[in-house]
Amino acid sequence: MTGSNRIKPDDIQKWDNDHVFHPWESMGTDDADLGIINAASGIYMTDPDGRRMIDGPGGMWCVNIGHGRAEMAKAISDQASKLGYSSPWTSATKPSSILARRIAEKTPGDLNTVFFTTGGSSAVDTALRFVHFYNNIKGRPEKKITIAREKGYHGSTYLSASVSGKERDRKFLDTNKDMVRFLPNVNPYIRPEGMSIEAWRDEKLADLENMILATGPEKVAAFIAEPILASGGVIVPPEGYHKGCLEICRKYDVLYISDEVVTGFGRLGHWFASQEVFGITPDIITCAKGLTSGYVPMGAAIFSDSLLADIQDENNGDILFSNGYTYSGHPVSAAAALKNMDIIEEENLLRHVREITPHFQARLKELGNRHRIIGDARGMGLLGCLEGAAAPGSPESIKLPIDLEFGHRMDVATEKRGLLVRPIINMCVFSPPLVITKEEIDTMFDILDEAIAEVQAEMMP
Numbered sequence: 480m481t482g483s484n485r486i487k488p489d490d491i492q493k494w495d496n497d498h499v500f501h502p503w504e505s506m507g508t509d510d511a512d513l514g515i516i517n518a519a520s521g522i523y524m525t526d527p528d529g530r531r532m533i534d535g536p537g538g539m540w541c542v543n544i545g546h547g548r549a550e551m552a553k554a555i556s557d558q559a560s561k562l563g564y565s566s567p568w569t570s571a572t573k574p575s576s577i578l579a580r581r582i583a584e585k586t587p588g589d590l591n592t593v594f595f596t597t598g599g600s601s602a603v604d605t606a607l608r609f610v611h612f613y614n615n616i617k618g619r620p621e622k623k624i625t626i627a628r629e630k631g632y633h634g635s636t637y638l639s640a641s642v643s644g645k646e647r648d649r650k651f652l653d654t655n656k657d658m659v660r661f662l663p664n665v666n667p668y669i670r671p672e673g674m675s676i677e678a679w680r681d682e683k684l685a686d687l688e689n690m691i692l693a694t695g696p697e698k699v700a701a702f703i704a705e706p707i708l709a710s711g712g713v714i715v716p717p718e719g720y721h722k723g724c725l726e727i728c729r730k731y732d733v734l735y736i737s738d739e740v741v742t743g744f745g746r747l748g749h750w751f752a753s754q755e756v757f758g759i760t761p762d763i764i765t766c767a768k769g770l771t772s773g774y775v776p777m778g779a780a781i782f783s784d785s786l787l788a789d790i791q792d793e794n795n796g797d798i799l800f801s802n803g804y805t806y807s808g809h810p811v812s813a814a815a816a817l818k819n820m821d822i823i824e825e826e827n828l829l830r831h832v833r834e835i836t837p838h839f840q841a842r843l844k845e846l847g848n849r850h851r852i853i854g855d856a857r858g859m860g861l862l863g864c865l866e867g868a869a870a871p872g873s874p875e876s877i878k879l880p881i882d883l884e885f886g887h888r889m890d891v892a893t894e895k896r897g898l899l900v901r902p903i904i905n906m907c908v909f910s911p912p913l914v915i916t917k918e919e920i921d922t923m924f925d926i927l928d929e930a931i932a933e934v935q936a937e938m939m940p
């Protein structure tokens with residue numbers, strides 16, 4: 480192979496098109512060039528021409544401490560030099576044990592036992608496999624069904640994809656349908672005209688209770704929910720929704736899995752959002768992404784002591800939780816996660832997010848009020864979504880978008896102005912690095928403002 484300094488951007492694009500099979504890749508025959516990113520620093524990503532763009536999605540909801548941190552690179556390098564790998568089956572390591580203890584200090588209630596995974600999907604997979612294991616040990620093997628929600632996203636392994644409720648993703652890939660039931664979309668934006676948000680919440684809570692009753696509580700093992708449905712379009716459920724869901728779960732002996740892969744590690748201004756923002760202590764929390772700020776892969780499923788105590792017994796010594804990964808608790812990933820937590824603490828990033836959030840959300844709402852083409856501008860913390868307006872006459876419960884291409888058009892219009900967003904059909908979403916300043920937020924929303932005006936002029940002249 481030629482020396483890397485002789486490799487041209489065109490080569491990279493060609494080799495990528497010819498040989499890299501990307502997530503969610505289209506089976507069409509046109510190779511759509513994905514932009515090449517050469518480098519990144521702070522909230523900016525740089526293309527091969529040296530053009531800097533704001534990283535609106537924060538990588539993929541993950542680069543919480545920002546890009547290009549020299550101290551993070553050093554922590555990774557130091558750990559790789561000292562101990563690059565050791566089997567989690569047969570050994571404990573300093574970074575993974577310190578990290579588990581530190582995570583346990585941040586979680587609510589008695590969620591003190593951390594199962595390390597390779598990312599979010601494997602964290603959710605581990606949580607669901609544990610629930611099955613738990614009920615098998617408890618002698619109720621029929622209690623296996625998970626209740627999940629339309630528009631939820633929990634991952635791409637067979638089991639985590641089976642509990643994900645984004646219709647388009649399920650069309651040509653098989654999932655396990657026997658083990659899952661889906662609840663209707665909880666998005667307040669689609670509630671019927673005139674219905675109060677409280678009435679909408681009560682209807683959504685009734686959906687959960689009715690589903691448990693219709694399925695049979697003796698068959699329902701768990702309810703899984705993202706505190707905010709991120710990939711589904713930053714759907715913020717009505718106030719009191721999660722508390723209500725937890726009460727229903729407790730009533731029918733159903734375990735609550737809070738999927739904090741996006742909301743964990745600062746996105747809403749707290750280490751975890753379940754208790755601090757939504758007032759619930761679930762049985763299991765899953766996390767990933769912000770755990771290492773995306774520098775290296777790692778995830779975790781965190782279990783409550785009481786759940787484990789329930790199945791631990793002096794006679795159960797032969798029962799093994801036969802689930803795990805070669806890279807569970809990887810020392811280099813654990814060292815990166817520890818450095819990530821140090822940075823979040825030393826730079827007071829959680830407080831920064833709480834302080835900057837009102838400005839971020841106010842600028843987001845403003846866009847919704849100013850442009851006809853925006854149907855809904857919603858978000859929480861440093862999470863935002865712009866949804867294209869519904870076509871006139873479309874039923875409230877569906878809100879057919881005026882243009883399915885809205886997300887794509889926004890992507891093009893913002894990128895040429897120096898901002899990357901994540902397009903999702905008729906929406907675009909963003910979750911910038913938590914280190915973003917007030918001035919940078921203003922730059923980001925000024926670009927969005929101009930881009931929306933351009934897209935509106937094209938589509939709603």
Ligand code: PLP
Pocket residue numbers: 598599600601603632633634635705709710738739740741767768778
């Ligand atoms: N859970 C949630 C809420 C997510 O948003 C994601 C990814 O976007 C996952 C799980 C899957 O995580 P990963 O892509 O690291 O496997």
